[in-house]
Amino acid sequence: MLTIEHLTIVHTQDLRPLIRDLSLTLSGTERLAVIGEEGDGKSTLLQAIACPERLEGWAEVTGTIRLTGEKIGYLAQETSDLEGLTAYGFCERDEAFHALEPGALAELNRLLSLPQDLCWSDTPWQKLSGGERVKLRLLTLMAAQPTMLVLDEPGNDLDLSALEALETFLLNCGLPVLYVSHDEHLLRRTATQVLHLESVLRRSEPRWTWARIPYEEYVTGRADSLDRQEQRWQMERRQARERQARFDRIEQAVAYAQEHISRRDPHGSRLLKKKMKAVKSLEHRYEREAETATERPQVEYRMDAAFEGITPIPAGRTVLDLDLQELRAGERVLARDLHILLRGSEKLLITGPNGAGKTTLLRRILEALTERGVFRIAYMPQRYDDLLPLQQSPVEFLHTDGTREQLTRIRTTLGAMKLTQDEITHPISALSGGQRAKVLLLRMMLEAPDVLLLDEPTRNLSPLSAPVMRRMILTFPGAVVCVTHDRELIGEWQGKRIELNNMA
DSSP, rough: OOOEEEEEEEETOOOEEEEEEEEEOOOOTEEEEEEESSSSSSHHHHHHHOOGGGGGTEEEEEEEEEEOOEEEEEEOOOOOTTTEEEOOHHHHTOOHHHHHHHHHHHHHHTTOOOOOGGGGGGOOOGGGGHHHHHHHHHHHHHHHHHHHEEOOOETTTOOOOHHHHHHHHHHSHHHHHEEEOOHHOOOOHOSEEEEEEEEEETTTTEEEEEOOOEEEEEEEEHHHHHHHHHHHHHHHHHHHHHHHHHHHHHHHHHHHHHHOOOTHHHHHHHHHHHHHHHHHHHHHHHHHHOOOOOOOOOOOOOOOHHHOOOOOOTSSEEEEEEEEEEEEEEEEEEEEEEEEETTOEEEEEEEOTSEEEHHHHHHHHHHHHHHTTOOEEEEEEEEEEGGTTTTSSHHHOOOOOHHHHHHHHHHOOOOOTTOOOOHHSSSSGGHHHHHHHHHHHHHHHTOSSSEEEEEEEETTTTTTHHHHHHHHHHOOSSEEEEEOHHHHHHHHSSSEEEOOOOOO
16 A cells, blocks of 8 residues: 655745645555646656656655555656667566566566567667567566556557557556556546546646546546636626725715714714714625635646637648658658658648658658758657757847847746746756747747748647647647647548558
């Protein structure tokens, strides 16, 4: 059993509380999903439970975390210290991997949709697909036979079949699981409980909600509850204004009568004093009622962002006309006989399993459009760090023209994207993956592009922010080429599609 009592976590650099007075338990086969916006402390909470030493010097943790005889299997977000290893080099450094019986290893490979020979491969780690890396890490994690799983974004970089395998694994592993996920479909399928971390009041005040119900039930119930609370607040506010207006008229009338009553009318004067006393008593009653009135819901709303001032490309104008007899990655042929034609504001979705060449194709499209040099192109890679200067602050990176007008827009939009004033002035390296995605997104917005090239644009965004990104993509006035495993985006897509399938 995991027991947390009165846990508080404070960011030591800016003294911002991430979590305050959290208490919960996890046991049996419960699957507790931790959700929330980027930077609200989800990964920090998992580290406080599984590897508190990583928080030294970064966050101060108080309260109690008790693990009663549990062996934690912790999957962190991937770090760069694995570069230089091969697939086998990664696996063989783990003693538990060598202790696996062949049948057990084969079963883990099957559950994780891994080729049986990948763990013995000499393929360099950096040349593996993102999904292959995640699955190998899960493989070695399960080889150690943990009694509780703590998983930080296990679904990142997994293709559709691997996501389905992950869902099956979570549903059937027979262990208590605490996990962070941004995949709405995965959450609906697997979460039996929800821990929702929020930062309200301009991200100055942390708040948490622990709901021992499935994710879909929590989301629906929360939305209904907030809507009802907002309606009650609006109704009570309207009634209070009307009541106050009536009260003001009565008070003014009594005060006017008192000022103009004749001294020769002592009886009338006494009556007016009684009326004024009654008015004051009514005022005190209204004040007491206001103290117990419904509060307006204080919630952390999803990010607000949109492309503005972009002129649609004329419908008949060719954006991309690309013929590829072969799509290659080194000596490997990924696809043959590809013809891609985009005109005007058409949109193209590229799907397929990991390793099928989706990112390679997107980069080839980027090269073709760049060589043509006709359109303004905005590119979002899977690895944000390829384009982000990690030692600069978001403001330094984004403020390109030196004008006060652009600086104001940058600060306003980053605030709408739920970054604090401290976060926009700290180095980008201190931001979460989702926050880095938002910084890169704003850079794209400032460039006012004609064409968007997006490689897994929703992969690091929370369930609150991802719908905003999907809407921006689907309503973008220009052309879009998008690689994704996001099942929600795939289901909403109305444009062209290419599915690569490793069948070249």
